[in-house]
Each structure stands twice: as C-alpha cells, then as structure tokens.
Amino acid sequence: MKQKALFFIATLALTTLLGTACTSATVNEQTAEAALDESVADSLDLVMAIARTSRLHTAEYHVHKIVTHSDVKFLRTTVLGRTLDTRLSLGDRKIAIPIDVTLKAYIDFSGFNESQIERSDDGQKIHIILPDPKVVVTSSKVDHERTRQYTDILRSDFTDEEMTAFTSQGVRSILRTVPQLGILATARQSAARTLIPLIASMGYSEGDIVITFRKEFTEKDLPQLIDNERSVVKF
Amino acid sequence: MKLQTDKSNHTLSNSLLIIAAVVLCALGVRRCHENREILDVEVVHSDSIDFTPVHIRSIENIGEWEFLAIADEELVDSTRHRTLGRDDRLVRIYHGTLRLGIDLSQAREGWVQTEGDSVHLQLPPVRLLSERFIDEARTRAFYESGTWSARAKEQMYYKAARQMRHRCVTPQTLKQAETNARAELTALFQTFGFTRVGIDFDDL
Secondary structure (H helix, E strand, C coil): CHHHHHHHHHHHHHHHHHHHHHHHHHHHHHHHHHHHHHHHHHHHHCCCEEEEEEEEEEEEEEEEEEEEEEECEEEEEEECCEEEEEECCCCCEEEEEEEEEEEEEEEECCCCCHHHEEECCCCCCEEEEECCEEEEEEEEEECHHHCEEEECCCCCCCCHHHHHHHHHHHHHHHHHCHHHHCHHHHHHHHHHHHHHHHHHCCCCCHHHEEEEECCCCCCCCHHHHECCCCCEEEC | CHHHHHHHHHHHHHHHHHHHHHHHHHHHHHHHHHHCCCEEEEEEECCCCCCCCEEEEEEEEEEEEEEEEEEEEEEEEEEECCCCCCCEEEEEEEEEEEEEEEEHHHCCCCCEEEECCEEEEEECCCEECCCCCEEHHHCEEEEEECCCCHHHHHHHHHHHHHHHHHHHCCHHHHHHHHHHHHHHHHHHHHHCCCCEEEEEECCC
16 A cells, blocks of 8 residues: 555656656747747838828827836745745946827728718718727837936946837836827817818808717727737727 | 565665655756746846826827828947947937828818819828837837947937938829829718819929
C-alpha cells in the first residue's frame, strides 16, 4: 500500500514537470507568433496610404494636457504568489511633458443614401438622419521647450523612447475623456449650422428642415463605441 | 525469508522516496526560476503616466469637407559631429495624416444654385485643410545617442512636416481630391433628387 502511494506521488510529480515544460514551450511559441505579427504590422505602417473620403468636419477642439510621470523604483518580492512592494531610495526621476492635441468631430457621408432622407407628403418638410458622428485626433504636438525633467544623481535622464511612450499615453488618456468634452453636442449643432443653409438653398424653408442623428446617444453608450484604431473614436 | 522480503520492500520504498524528493526539488527549482511563483525578488518601476486634467483651449465650429486623406510616415535623422569620439545621432519616425478638401467657410454667397432638377455648385479650391497634421504622439524614437535639446527636436518636427507636405500635397493629389469631391457631391445631391449636378471650383 505504501509502495503504491509512493509510486503515485512520483508519477504525479513527473507528469507535472512534463506539463510545465509543455506550457513553457507553448508560451514561447505564442511569444514568437506575437513578435512576428508585430514585425508585419511595423512594415505595413511604413506604406503611405491614400484613402478616398467624404467627411464633413464640423467641430474642432484644441486640447492641452501636461503629461506627468514619476519614476519610482520598488523592490518587488513574490513569495508563493503573494507580492510585496518596498520603495527603494535610489533617487527619483520625474518628467512633465505639455502636449497640444487637436480633435475634430466629423460626419462620414460616404455611405449616405436615400433611406436617410424623409420628406413630408406635400414635399414641404424634410428630415435628414445623419450618419453617426466620429472624433479623430488630427494632430498632436509636444511642447519640447517647456518639457521639464528632474532626475536625481543616481538616475539617468529619460530617453527619447520613454518620452514618446508617455506622450502616446497622454493622447490615449485625452481620448478617454472625449465623452466628457461635450464634442457630440457641438458636432450636431455645427452640422446643422453647415447643412441647413445648404438644404435651404434647394428650396426648403429653414423652419421645415430637421436634422437628427440615428439615435439619441447618451454618455453610457460612448465607452463601448470607442474604435480599436487609436486615433478614431466612433459614437 | 520474510525478513529478506521486508528488507527488499524497505529498500524499494527508500528508492521511490528519493526519486520523488529529487523530482519535487527539480520541479520547485524550475518553477521558482521560470514562473517565479514560489520566490522571486526583482526591482521594478512604474511606466504609466499620472492622472492630470485635460484643458479645452478652444472650440470652433468648422465646415471642412475632406475628400482625400493621405497617411504618411517620415524618417528624420539628425547628427551632431564631435571632434573626439562618436557622433551623436537622433532618428525619429513621424506619423501624419494630410487631409485634402474644401473649406465651406470660404464658399461664396449663393454657391448653390438650383433650377428644377439641376443644381450647380461653385466650390472653393481644394487645399490642405490643416497645416498641423503630424500626430507627434505616434512618433517612434528609432535611435538615440547623446543628449538632444528641445530645440533640436522642434527642428526635426518641422523638417518632418516640410517633407510630408512636399511628398503628399502635389498637383496630382490635389487633382485626385477634386475628382473625389465631384464624385461624392454628385452622389450626395442625387440622393436629394437632383438628376443633373454641375460642379466648378474657384481658382487658388
């Protein structure tokens, strides 16, 4: 009985060891695959892309943010899956990067069709249902002259690579605040301001023109509608 | 005889125990080394930015109709020669999207003329809609040696902008944007019931 128990323990240990080795191999394969994907994406990025569009930009926001980062070193001790961080007194590094970002709200008319136009029976009134508005980052600029970094004697300066990574994070954080910027309401008002005179010139009275979006968007809808492409947010 | 069998069993048990102990030790060392679950000590630092507010500098109502978007990347290389030692180099790859189209705020009074089922549009010239088209947050720091001033980086930014403009805003791309504008606006006005759509552009 005792022998059987010992034999079982030994077999279990060997199986676990083999399992760990297999898992490790799979992880390595996945890492290699990810690296391959990344290299493909990089080479595609270098191609100049020309796209035919029909976008009516209706609102422009100039946004400013000071991106800050405090680089503090910690000693991370992991014992049996439990992690304990202890701050090290090796000196701090801090950086502040002012950035200016231009956001534009636009309506894409490339898919616009007759189903989005409703006319009254007498032909006097017109109702236009606009395509969903979107927001795009059209430019971002780092104020290099006003960028400040503070590094203790034991630490090195921030590299250009680190600074560009922080700037990129800064723009992403601005995009996350888009729902609070009120750009949706501005886009709608501005679209009406541009399109109503245009439609009025077709013979409609301005009071008989109604312009709406496909649905009433609420703040709750917005987070789910953020596009994967970093610079474009769909509403 | 029984004593010999017991002794043999005892030896076998010891051997199995030793094998199990060796395997468990190997497993422990391996997990400790690779998975870092049992014991791991490392120096880490945060790489995320702090929470700071976003300030809206201005909000503008615009009426810019974009008909061609050109996404471009430019590699800008800057070298500083040193008398002693290796030269300093900074190489950055800038990303920008140049948008060509018309600015309706520049359209003349009465730029839309209708007559029956015909419409005529007198549009402002197709041009680059914004001079600020570089998304510097997407810049890739490709290579850096030495220390570089803010002024040097500003100069590289403007050099990249000049290169992009020179490469992307050409008579050919402006013509292509104009062709797209004709096609898109014709289709749009046809959805409003106009069968004949005439389009002319003002001179630059």
